[in-house]
Amino acid sequence: MTAHPDLTRNQSLVLHTLNAANGSLSAYDILDKLRAEGLRAPLQVYRALDKLVEFGLIHRLESLNAFISCADPQDHEAHAHGVTAFAICDSCGQVTEFHDHAIEHRLQQWQASRSFKPEKTTIEIRGACSNCS
Amino acid sequence: MTAHPDLTRNQSLVLHTLNAANGSLSAYDILDKLRAEGLRAPLQVYRALDKLVEFGLIHRLESLNAFISCADPQDHEAHAHGVTAFAICDSCGQVTEFHDHAIEHRLQQWQASRSFKPEKTTIEIRGACSNCS
């Protein structure tokens, strides 16, 4: 919630739009919401999104081609190099972010056994949340 | 779970193209390779891909928007409801499919604790394989 001191105007607009959203938003969803603020082109949004992902303030959901604000950006340092998992309800759109050290450890074991150097790990569960089943 | 029916011509063409490929292919990659066989439209490929995924003969890689043939389609029954994980080398494109029961169990625990009903789980590690690092 505390504004990142280094954010540009476009980055702030995009971050606040994602913070205000209930679930995830596509880049074009964001663009549509920000036309009133003067944004006109997809690149203005994509460039901001790239930076916000880099800062650890938002996540990209690969299976949705969409973006969501980080559940706990203050904790960024703590799990900056950790694995973030998501449970995504296909009915209501609710996205729950979680971290599981056991899973992370198991993945590290596999990577070590294959000398695979991980850059980014995606874990996404699509399904129905408790409210929707 | 019953055995999948015989493949149609389009389905066979798409499956054989993926089997012959070294790594993953996008739908449009496949279309380009099959123009010589008479395929002309994306939908012809996408419809075949949908069925092949349904039959468990291929996988969709969410972080690449691409498809790859299943490493062990004979084993379909054994892990039809299991979780498949992928390690994807961003340098050479090699994709390694693996299964880890401990990770699967841990995800099941999380899902049970939240009453979340999973439909499809994506685990993809992007990085550099041993040959490329």
Next chain:
DNA sequence: TTTATTGCGTTATGCTATAACGTATGGCAT
């Protein structure tokens, strides 16, 4: 002052995926 970096805005383009229409075929109950 000069140079390098970063962000911005714009136009154009490319890649990924599906909607909607009509046609054809094969199974099967009547």
Next chain:
DNA sequence: ATGCCATACGTTATAGCATAACGCAATAAA
């Protein structure tokens, strides 16, 4: 056989996601 249904097919058009390439502006560093 007739009618019905389910599935696959081919085509055109469109929707949705993402980046290339250009030039300009502001700022920081040498």
